[in-house]
Each structure stands twice: as structure tokens, then as C-alpha cells.
Amino acid sequence: MRLSHDEEENNLSLSKFESMLKTNKVFFFDSEEFEDIILHYMDTGRMNLAKKALKLALDQHPKSTGLKLVQVELLVFEDKLDIAEKLLNDLYAIEPHNEEIYIQRANIFSKRDQHDKAIASLETALEYTDDYADVYSMIGMEYLFMDNLEKAKSYFIKCLDEDIEDYSALYNVVYCFDFLDQNNEAIAYLESFIDKNPYCEVAWHQLGRQFYAVKNYEKSVWAFDYATLIDENFLGAYLEKAKGLEKLKRYQEAIDCYNITMELDDATSFALLRVGKCYERLGNIEQALKYYHKTVHEDPLLDKGWIAITDFYIRQKNYQKALYYVNKAIGIDGDNSLYWKRFAVINQSLDNYEEAELGYRKSFENGDINLDTFILWANMLQVLGEYETAIEILLQSLDLFPNEYEIEYRLAGLYYLVGDTKKGKFHLVNGLQLNFKNHSIIEDYFPSVWNKKTIQNLIAKHKI
Missing domain, CATH: 1.25.40.10 (Tetratricopeptide repeat domain)
Incomplete structure (x- = not known):
């Protein structure tokens, strides 16, 4: 893949800078070259190199506003907010219309959890910036921090209106739709997005996920198909497509999809x-x-x-x-x-x-705490002859399942087994009143109780 002219220039600057560090020679870089070098090291987490580059940059360009703004960004990253704020105020006095000052000020407010102030600062940045997409995305993130998903969603959509290829904003929009349980609205948005950008595999993949969420598995598989046609190495889309095929009981096709994922990785x-x-x-x-x-x-x-x-x-x-x-x-x-x-x-x-x-x-x-667990547990205790414990378990289950005939009949049988005929009769009557038809539970699980004449008479009395 060919590098763009800017990427080639940046790589040359980095190589030149790293060569300078190894040889202790001092080379000259213009201020923009230094900005790119410092930001590259910050993005890749090599903060020591970023600081070295910044020191050399300020030595060579002590009055550069751009480098001082990079210095602010480095200070904010290290949570040195008071120092960063003071430097920003100095820069504001020189360049009050520089959008980057408002963006960095917003970063400071955000770090202090003052998200309303961060948004106000970013809205001011919009007055001076040419890069609306980036600022809209930052405002969206501030609203996310405030749990205002509707507002966040609207700003991420604004970001995509400016830059249709900002896929991180697309993921954030879908996250907001998901969080708000707005699957159908997400589908409508993604379909309109795809009309403008039909070869966006990320959008097709997200559309497939939304169709899956509303149980429209046919459409889900269709959307994932497009994602894999655009990017034949799209592992996640093959996995999701396979899950949809399983739901449609197209198991051999699902196996084929899973096999593709295993070929890719x-x-x-x-x-x-x-x-x-x-x-x-x-x-x-x-x-x-x-x-x-x-x-x-x-x-x-x-x-x-x-x-x-x-x-x-x-x-x-x-x-x-x-x-x-x-x-x-x-x-x-x-x-x-x-x-x-x-x-x-x-x-x-x-x-x-x-x-x-x-x-x-x-x-x-x-x-x-499912009913069948209590019933099966009590059955096992009964088989083991632990009638009293079985009664305790079933009485406990009555708190969760009042008026449940299966419990009442079993309690009746167990009380009769331990010789407490009064309680046995009470629960048997409860069971008969709740569900007469299933009184065969006594016959099936408590045959010795079933054979008692008093039991048969009691059942006969409640026969409809």
C-alpha cells in the first residue's frame, strides 16, 4: 500500500529525529515537523520521546503557538491541569481566535468533570474551526460522559454529516441507539447512511447487528453478507452472520461461515x-x-x-x-x-x-429459585427419608410461589407421613381447591397416604 505524501514526510521526519538522538547531532526541524513528531510519540505512548522532542522543539522555536499548544496537550495528559491552564491563558492573550485554545481548555474542563463548561468551550471552538467533524465528535463524547445519550447521538450524527468516514463516530452513534433501546431508529439511520456510503462495511455490519437485535434474522444475514462482500476478511461479520444462520436453522451454512473465521484467524x-x-x-x-x-x-x-x-x-x-x-x-x-x-x-x-x-x-x-428445583429437591429428601427437611424446603418455597398446587399436595403428603394429620388435611384441602385434577400427585408420590380411607373421603368431597 502506497503511503500518502504527508505520511512519507512524517516518516522521514521521525527517522531524521531518531537518527539525531542516536548520534547526538542537532538537526533543524520546522515547528510543524516537531508537532507531528511529538504527537506521534504521544499517540504511541512513548511519552519520554515526546518530552525530548518538545524540549528540542521549544529550544528551536520558542515563540511557536502550535508547539506551546502541544505542550498544553502533554501537560493535560499528565494531569498537570493548573500549569496547562496558565499556559493556555497566556496563549489566549496572544491568539484569542485560535480554536485549539478552546479545544485544550475543554480537555481541562473535562478532566475536572466540568462537562458543561467543556461543551461551552467546544461550542466556542466551532466559531473558529474548519474541522467541524472533530469538534462535534468531542462534544458528543462530553454528552456521553454526562449520560445524555440523546444529545450525544445528535452530535455524533453531526460529525458524520461532516465526515462520513469517521467510523469511530459511527460506532458511537450506534452505541447511543443501543443504549436507548432504539433498534428500529438505528436501522433507519444506518439505511440512510448506507444510501450515502454504500461501500461502508462497518455500516453494513452494524445494520446486521440491529436486525439481529429485533430478531429479523433474514435481513441480519443479508446485511452481514454485504459487509463480507465489501471486506472478505471481515472476521466479525462472518461470526455474526453464522449466528444469524443458526437462528434460521441453516446449520450447514452456519458451519461454513464459522469455518471461514477459522481460516482467517x-x-x-x-x-x-x-x-x-x-x-x-x-x-x-x-x-x-x-x-x-x-x-x-x-x-x-x-x-x-x-x-x-x-x-x-x-x-x-x-x-x-x-x-x-x-x-x-x-x-x-x-x-x-x-x-x-x-x-x-x-x-x-x-x-x-x-x-x-x-x-x-x-x-x-x-x-x-425455580419451582421445579424446590419440587425435585423435596422429592430427593423424601426418598432419603428426610421428611422434616423436605417440609422446611417446601414451606420456604411457598413464600415465593403462594397458591401453588404442586407444593400444597406435597406438603400434605409429607405431613401425613410424619403423622401431623391436621396440617396434612389443611394442605390437601388447599391443593384440592387450587387444582382438583392434579390430586394424582398424592397417588404417585405418596401411595401409603393415598390408600387411607380418610384421604379418599376428603378427595370425594371436593370432586366437582
């Missing part, structure tokens, strides 16, 4: 995992398992990879292998309630009731 555990899922949905069990194992080989600490293998074996009803892999996932993320729930279900399928009870308990302790 090293295989990621995410892509390998998704390919495995796609193969499983296509019924290609052998390939699915192969890619799941590739996933955990690529990233042994990716718990989602181990869980994918766990779920694979659960679906195959190979619970012994599923138990091995769920333990791997729990070893990585022992605070995940969903992993403990799987651990419980697998152990229950293997008749390991104590381990199953532990799994449901751990799932609850890590935030799982």
Missing part, C-alpha cells in the same frame, strides 16, 4: 463450540462430539465447552459420562446454579440420591 473456542452445536442439530453426532472436544482442548478453562459435552451425553442418556464432564464444569465455575442442577439431575438418573440432593441444595444456594 486461529480457531476460537467460541467458533469450535458453535460448530459442534450445529453438527449436533444436523444429527451428525460424531462430528458434534469431535468439535466439543476440540473446544475444550483449545480452552480447557471454558466451562461452556465442558457443559456442551455434558448436555450431549445427557441427551444420549449416557449419565456416567455426563457426570464426569459436569464435574469438570463445576471445577471451573462452582457457583453456577445451572451446573449444579445438571449435577443433581444426572445423579438422580443414576440413583445417587444423596448426591442429587446435594446438587439441588447447591443450585438453590447459588441463586436457583
Whole structure:
């Protein structure tokens, strides 16, 4: 790729400056050359070189306003705001119409969290600048700092009206739309932007993301297609396109897309995992398992990879292998309630009731308050003969799920099992009134209670 004339000049200046440092010879640079050299070192984080260049620059051009403004920028970067402000005031007295003075003053206000003052200073800069896009973008950022997303969005749009190729402003506009949950408005804006700049792969990519967010997966894939046609190495667009194809159940096409990402860059555990899922949905069990194992080989600490293998074996009803892999996932993320729930279900399928009870308990302790968790946990405690603990769990669940017949019937059965007929009758009546049809829960889970004549009479009384 050919360098522009300005880039070639800048590279020559940098080479000349670095040669001077190595040889201790003093070369002459004009003030603009020095500005470019200093700003280059600041942009690349080489602050010591930036300071050396600034010192030499001011020695050669002690009256240069441009260099003094670069000095202000360096001082602001180092949080020496009071010194920077004093220098700016001196410069203002000399050049009150220099927009850079107002821009640097805005940077000082921004660093002090005085964003309103920063915006006022930038609005003054607009009166003197030729580079409206840059100033509009800076105002947009100040509004972002103030969490005024609507105002920020309007200024980033103004920036793009001035400079349609400012992609950082485009990303910021879309960020504002996303934050404000304005997906449809974002789509309308991006479509109008693309009308003006049809070969902007970033805009097509962002349009695809917005269509995906509103669940229009066909249009999402269409937009990502354009992004990849414009830039055939656009890794992110291929990934997002693959996700859209999965939603459309076009699994082989999704696999092809994920494979392209792996050709463009090293295989990621995410892509390998998704390919495995796609193969499983296509019924290609052998390939699915192969890619799941590739996933955990690529990233042994990716718990989602181990869980994918766990779920694979659960679906195959190979619970012994599923138990091995769920333990791997729990070893990585022992605070995940969903992993403990799987651990419980697998152990229950293997008749390991104590381990199953532990799994449901751990799932609850890590935030799982779903009704079925309470029910299954109580079932395991009942199998283990821990009726009182099961009652405690179900009473606790009633606070979260009042008037839930599944809980009432189970409480009734358990109270009868521990000989508390009064409470047993109370909860049985509750269950019958809430949902008579499902009184078979007593028959299924508490056959000894079901066979009691008093129970049958009570049920008969509530029969509609």
C-alpha cells in the first residue's frame, strides 16, 4: 500500500529525529515537523520521546503557538491541569481566535468533570474551526460522559454529516441507539447512511447487528453478507452472520461461515463450540462430539465447552459420562446454579440420591429459585427419608410461589407421613381447591397416604 505524501514526510521526519538522538547531532526541524513528531510519540505512548522532542522543539522555536499548544496537550495528559491552564491563558492573550485554545481548555474542563463548561468551550471552538467533524465528535463524547445519550447521538450524527468516514463516530452513534433501546431508529439511520456510503462495511455490519437485535434474522444475514462482500476478511461479520444462520436453522451454512473465521484467524473456542452445536442439530453426532472436544482442548478453562459435552451425553442418556464432564464444569465455575442442577439431575438418573440432593441444595444456594428445583429437591429428601427437611424446603418455597398446587399436595403428603394429620388435611384441602385434577400427585408420590380411607373421603368431597 502506497503511503500518502504527508505520511512519507512524517516518516522521514521521525527517522531524521531518531537518527539525531542516536548520534547526538542537532538537526533543524520546522515547528510543524516537531508537532507531528511529538504527537506521534504521544499517540504511541512513548511519552519520554515526546518530552525530548518538545524540549528540542521549544529550544528551536520558542515563540511557536502550535508547539506551546502541544505542550498544553502533554501537560493535560499528565494531569498537570493548573500549569496547562496558565499556559493556555497566556496563549489566549496572544491568539484569542485560535480554536485549539478552546479545544485544550475543554480537555481541562473535562478532566475536572466540568462537562458543561467543556461543551461551552467546544461550542466556542466551532466559531473558529474548519474541522467541524472533530469538534462535534468531542462534544458528543462530553454528552456521553454526562449520560445524555440523546444529545450525544445528535452530535455524533453531526460529525458524520461532516465526515462520513469517521467510523469511530459511527460506532458511537450506534452505541447511543443501543443504549436507548432504539433498534428500529438505528436501522433507519444506518439505511440512510448506507444510501450515502454504500461501500461502508462497518455500516453494513452494524445494520446486521440491529436486525439481529429485533430478531429479523433474514435481513441480519443479508446485511452481514454485504459487509463480507465489501471486506472478505471481515472476521466479525462472518461470526455474526453464522449466528444469524443458526437462528434460521441453516446449520450447514452456519458451519461454513464459522469455518471461514477459522481460516482467517486461529480457531476460537467460541467458533469450535458453535460448530459442534450445529453438527449436533444436523444429527451428525460424531462430528458434534469431535468439535466439543476440540473446544475444550483449545480452552480447557471454558466451562461452556465442558457443559456442551455434558448436555450431549445427557441427551444420549449416557449419565456416567455426563457426570464426569459436569464435574469438570463445576471445577471451573462452582457457583453456577445451572451446573449444579445438571449435577443433581444426572445423579438422580443414576440413583445417587444423596448426591442429587446435594446438587439441588447447591443450585438453590447459588441463586436457583425455580419451582421445579424446590419440587425435585423435596422429592430427593423424601426418598432419603428426610421428611422434616423436605417440609422446611417446601414451606420456604411457598413464600415465593403462594397458591401453588404442586407444593400444597406435597406438603400434605409429607405431613401425613410424619403423622401431623391436621396440617396434612389443611394442605390437601388447599391443593384440592387450587387444582382438583392434579390430586394424582398424592397417588404417585405418596401411595401409603393415598390408600387411607380418610384421604379418599376428603378427595370425594371436593370432586366437582
